[in-house]
Amino acid sequence: MATIVGTIMTSHVPAIGGAIAKGRQSDPYWKPFFDGYPPVRAWLDRVKPDVAVAFFQDHGLNFFLDKLPTFAVGAAPEYPNADEGWGIPTLKPVKGDPALSWHIINTLVADEFDITMCQQMQIDHALSLPLALLWPGGGDWPIRVVPITMNHVQHPLPSPKRSWKLGESVGRAVQSWDSDARVLVLGTGGLSHQLDGERAGFINKPFDLMCMDALVNDPQKLTRYSALDLVREAGAQGTELMAWIAARGATPGRVTKVHSNYHVPISNTAAGLLVLQNEDAALPKAA
Amino acid sequence: MATIVGTIMTSHVPAIGGAIAKGRQSDPYWKPFFDGYPPVRAWLDRVKPDVAVAFFQDHGLNFFLDKLPTFAVGAAPEYPNADEGWGIPTLKPVKGDPALSWHIINTLVADEFDITMCQQMQIDHALSLPLALLWPGGGDWPIRVVPITMNHVQHPLPSPKRSWKLGESVGRAVQSWDSDARVLVLGTGGLSHQLDGERAGFINKPFDLMCMDALVNDPQKLTRYSALDLVREAGAQGTELMAWIAARGATPGRVTKVHSNYHVPISNTAAGLLVLQNEDAALPKAA
């Protein structure tokens, strides 16, 4: 059966793509953010995942309000990237893993998740930029992905509790997948931020730090919030925390925190980073 | 609060559209089928619904395999019809009821259904032909609709149990809708039929009759079947029975059977018709 090596939760904002393209990683503005990632890459070198199951929202690239899914699961052989309207450099397509996608789809539907099944899907900055942070330097991505998108565009949003359950079901699916693959769980988005309204620029550092702590030791605590609670506490777009909650739900057994980082601001966003290792998987120890 | 007057479950097949267009209702082949509907129209004249919540599958008109939802709820002001590839006459668009659509959407997401929300949707023969059977003669449809589509195109399909629960949640939504509207529940599809494979033409009359009986008195009995059980018992496309199961799940309280009909064959299909009245609603008595 497949092994879940652990979980990476990270913020994503389009501006990261611009900073990478312009080589600004060491600028004073960007350094505290980019400095968070070398330890993650060291961990990845050690646990060597083959495929990532990634939870994130689609920011109006694949889906429009004509037909907007609550949860969508990609089952494509390849996922192209797009500029999304800003003319930022388009990154390489990432390879899919249709066998794992369909195994996850079959499990989710059996578990009464009413997903949208996508044999074609583009990826936006919510997946391409985390990949670029984890595997910088260009070249082909050394990982396959199964993208799972969550609606944070139009209310009603799914709840944190439903997001957690989605993650749990995906975690069970991966662990029952007949494969010797090593699987990384990825959740991207957040932390607190708000783009719209007179409260634009809202950030809630105490709430974010509480969440980052809870995600290690007591994640189900976060499922007591409603989607609107998250809007209030984490900002209108801070609901993306649900991608972290889903990723944590997918992470089985005992976990240890490998690394974390938190820096405000990147663009309008409190940037968080959290890496958890699955202690129940047989993984190489740190040197 | 809105009142659910009752529920109509009926088969749909594209050939019905041809028979109506050619005025063949009294042909020996078609008469036993069309003769089922005048009693339903008499009942509709009595209970006078304003809006219908309709469960059915989309037969590859709105949705393709690129992005295929398990359950989708329409929230459009109007739903156009299309010929679907056969050049059959296109029927008039049907008006939507966005207020009820959004109330149902809000309820379903709160109840942890991961629906796709559709501000644009076309309707295929699964809705247009039942409307034409219930309100024949052309002219504008005297009813608004909220279409709810269910995936029967690509496995994994939702289960009969999940379909029942979907219906239950929709029924609760309608009953909590702040409106004096009279609401009809509609479920279309089935009964047993199979279009593909060496078993094409498969029909299972005993199973259909058992289902029609259970749908009146013991509907939850049918939720013990899996989707594949339905394929086996009712044929590859007989899984459309789930639209009847969802419609029955949406029907509250005590029901009485107003009318039923069953005739084999229409096209490749066992044609069923079942009308239930909600006895807990204050409705005019039959003359």
Place this chain on the structure above:
Amino acid sequence: MGAGKKDYGIPGTPIFDGDAAQKGYALNAMCYSFNSAENREAFKRDEDAYCAKFGLSPEQRAAIANRNVQQLIAAGGNIYYLAKFAGIFGLDVQDVGAQQTGMTKEAFKAKLVEAGR
């Protein structure tokens, strides 16, 4: 029988699952396009060009050329999209059923009537 790898144990009954859906994607995309009368005309005008535009596999192209439902299903075709292809030639689901069961259309229709007794 179907295009998938898994046997679901229901004789004579293709199950359109993820395997079949992957295999049939280009073919089904083409058939889905036949919802539009304009596309149906374009197919009739130049079948080769139309198939090439959708990137059909050689197996799919041959099945389309042969108008053969079993071959189309084996190549990943989904019956609901294939019905739109059949519609181009004025064929209905009874023609499609007769072809798959190796019966005349009359015999197929008689079988259906018999199933109602």
Place this chain on the structure above:
Amino acid sequence: MGAGKKDYGIPGTPIFDGDAAQKGYALNAMCYSFNSAENREAFKRDEDAYCAKFGLSPEQRAAIANRNVQQLIAAGGNIYYLAKFAGIFGLDVQDVGAQQTGMTKEAFKAKLVEAGR
């Protein structure tokens, strides 16, 4: 503040719900089209024609003409689609935030830095 009718009790925070989504449909459809560079060029070439093609309401057309984020949101715009409109002019989410809060961009950025202390 938002385009919807319901008050969710979160000050300064539009909630893009069904009411807003209905009101903003045409506007958001236009902004969604800006995922494509070709469409962004078409908008720049002839803004009037492009808006007309999507059937914007007069309120939406005026908000687009004014490049005014608050008006766009009041007209049913969703911030994720509006960001693609802002992108045409090289504006980022900090420009958008500064405009909505009535601050200079520098002051808005300083406010964000302050929130991290």
